[in-house]
Amino acid sequence: MQPLEILTYPDERLKTVCEPVEEFTPELREFAEHLQYTxxxxxxxxxxxxxxxxxxxxxxLVDATRAKRPVDNHGPLILVNPxxxxxxxxxVGREGCLSIPDYTGKVIRAEVINVIGQDLNGKAVQYKMTxxxxxxAQHEIDHLDGVLFLDRLxxxxxxxxxxx
Amino acid sequence: MQEKPWLLITLVGQDRPGIVAHVTRVLFGxxxxxxxxxxxxxxxxxxxxxxxxGAGQPEEVTGLLESVRQDFxxxxxxxxIDGRLHQHREPDVxxxxxxxxxxxxxxxxxxxxxxxxxNILDLRSDVGGTQENPIYIMQIEGESSQGIEPIYExxxxxxxxxLNVQVTPIETLRG
Numbered sequence: 001m002q003p004l005e006i007l008t009y010p011d012e013r014l015k016t017v018c019e020p021v022e023e024f025t026p027e028l029r030e031f032a033e034h035l036q037y038t039x040x041x042x043x044x045x046x047x048x049x050x051x052x053x054x055x056x057x058x059x060x061l062v063d064a065t066r067a068k069r070p071v072d073n074h075g076p077l078i079l080v081n082p083x084x085x086x087x088x089x090x091x092v093g094r095e096g097c098l099s100i101p102d103y104t105g106k107v108i109r110a111e112v113i114n115v116i117g118q119d120l121n122g123k124a125v126q127y128k129m130t131x132x133x134x135x136x137a138q139h140e141i142d143h144l145d146g147v148l149f150l151d152r153l154x155x156x157x158x159x160x161x162x163x164x
Numbered sequence: 165m166q167e168k169p170w171l172l173i174t175l176v177g178q179d180r181p182g183i184v185a186h187v188t189r190v191l192f193g194x195x196x197x198x199x200x201x202x203x204x205x206x207x208x209x210x211x212x213x214x215x216x217x218g219a220g221q222p223e224e225v226t227g228l229l230e231s232v233r234q235d236f237x238x239x240x241x242x243x244x245i246d247g248r249l250h251q252h253r254e255p256d257v258x259x260x261x262x263x264x265x266x267x268x269x270x271x272x273x274x275x276x277x278x279x280x281x282x283n284i285l286d287l288r289s290d291v292g293g294t295q296e297n298p299i300y301i302m303q304i305e306g307e308s309s310q311g312i313e314p315i316y317e318x319x320x321x322x323x324x325x326x327l328n329v330q331v332t333p334i335e336t337l338r339g
Contacts, residue, residue, distance in 0.1 A: 039339075047339030068256075068335055094255075096338040102250045104336050132335060139339050157288060157303070 003038040004053035006098050014099055015146045018051055018058045021080050024122035028059075032078045032120055036061055042098050044068070047136045049143030052099050058082065060140035064133035071132040079125075082117035082141050084110075093135055095149045105153045109135045170199055170217045170247045171225060177238035179210035186232045187212075194219050194228060199249050210238075215247055255285050255305035256334050257312055259319070263327040265291055265298035273302070273322065273329070280318035281310030305334065 007013055021028065031050075039048040039061055046067055049060040058081045064073035089111035096104040113134045116126045129137050139149060175187065184203065191198065199215030219225045222242040233240050259282075261273055270289065277284065286305040293299035308315055312333050319329040 043338065045338050047337075049339075069333060071335075094334055094336040096254075096336055098338060102252050104252070104254060132337070135337055136339055139337055156286075 001034065001037050003041040004034055006038065006042070006048075006052055007054055008099050008101060009148065009150075011099075013051055013054060013056060014143070014148060016051065016056060017146045018056045018144045021057050021059060021118070024080075024118075024120060028080075029120045031055065032059065032061075035059070036063075036076065036078065039063065039098075040066075045098055046132075047140045048098060049140045051143055051146075058144045060137075060144060062129075062133065062136045062140055064136055067132055072130050073133045074127055074129070077127070078120055079115065079137070079140075080118040080120060080122075082115050082137070082144070084113050084138065084141060085116055086112075086114035088112040091131075091135075092154060093132075095135070095139060097139075097149055100148065100150065103150075105149065106156065107139075107149050107152045108154055109138045113137060115141075168217045169244050170215045171219070171222055172243045172245045172247065173214045173216050173225065173229075174212070174241040174243075175214075175229075175233075175238045176209060176211045177236055179205055179208060180236060183210055183232075183236050183238070184212065186235070187214075187229060190228055190232055191216055191219055199247070215245075215249075253285055253307060254336055255307060256336075257282065257306055257308045257315060258332045258334050259302075259304040259306070259315070260330045260332070261300075261302040261304075261322075261327055263300055263325075265293070265300040269300055269327065270302065272325075273319070273327070274304075276318040276322075277304070277306070277315065280314040281308060282315055282318075283307045283309060 035048055039045040046064060047062050050057050060079050062079060063076040064071050065076060087110035090108050091111050092106050092108050094104050095107045112130050114128050115137055119125050196216050196219035201214040203212040222244055225242050226240060229240060284304055284306045289302040291298050291300055315331050322329045
């Protein structure tokens with residue numbers, strides 16, 4: 001399997017709102033597998049979203065198991081049509097992006113979120129995510145709305161919150 | 165064709181509105197390219213460092229900026245450097261230090277961090293509080309070549325000296 005080509009900014013597709021997935025086909029599941037493989041080939045990627053490989057649909061991978069230090073997680077998750085329904089707390093953290101090479105910056109994200117969506121079979125799923133996993137989900141769901149972490153940068157001098 | 169070398173321009177002076185706009189307008193006007201830049205206010209003074217190329221030799225750049233330098237009463241320094249873009253390094257640890265101000269804090273803390281294998285990538289320090297009771301605050305980010313545990317250990321004795329030191333791992337999300 002060859003990794004999918006990752007689009008890089010300023011490709012306009014990265015600033016485009018994606019369409020919902022309406023058909024849950026074997027092709028969708030194959031694509032998800034290919035997406036996951038692509039992320040695994042990147043330098044320490046913990047997530048990826050479909051528009052980053054040019055597929056303009058609301059599909060993303062959230063995989064906090066690939067964090068350098070162990071964090072609370074639900075395992076590798078392919079989320080289809082994900083939506084965040086609840087946010088609580090906030091923290092500053094450093095983010096980079098497969099689509100924006102050679103740059104990292106500080107971004108404020110909610111510390112606890114509730115996410116609803118579907119799995120690859122169209123079954124409804126919901127998760128309560130915290131900390132780093134919640135950050136990944138927010139970063140990836142932003143991609144589905146054409147929002148990059150560059151749109152959310154805060155001051156370089158912003159403090160990092162201590163992780164519990 | 166070999167690319168022209170980068171110059172590092174340093175400008176320092178009393179902070180006033182318009183310095184950056186005027187300096188960069190002159191450089192843009194001669195077709196110069198800007199690389200990485202950092203501006204700060206230190207002690208009510210303006211300070212900026214800019215990677216610039218395509219504006220000529222150091223003495224030519226100094227000449228180009230002479231008018232702005234005079235208008236804003238700046239000091240200028242221009243060096244040719246062996247610098248390149250796209251050489252970012254990613255910090256994986258943050259160290260924050262604060263205490264009542266006294267001399268030697270930076271020297272003592274950074275010596276311990278060096279021993280623990282930490283390479284400093286970014287350092288900011290400031291003095292807050294009041295003139296009678298100044299507080300020294302320092303924020304450092306760096307790379308831990310030997311892991312984070314030696315860094316925790318290296319700063320563990322500072323609390324006995326009245327220093328508050330907090331070491332925090334930085335996990336950079338890439339997705």
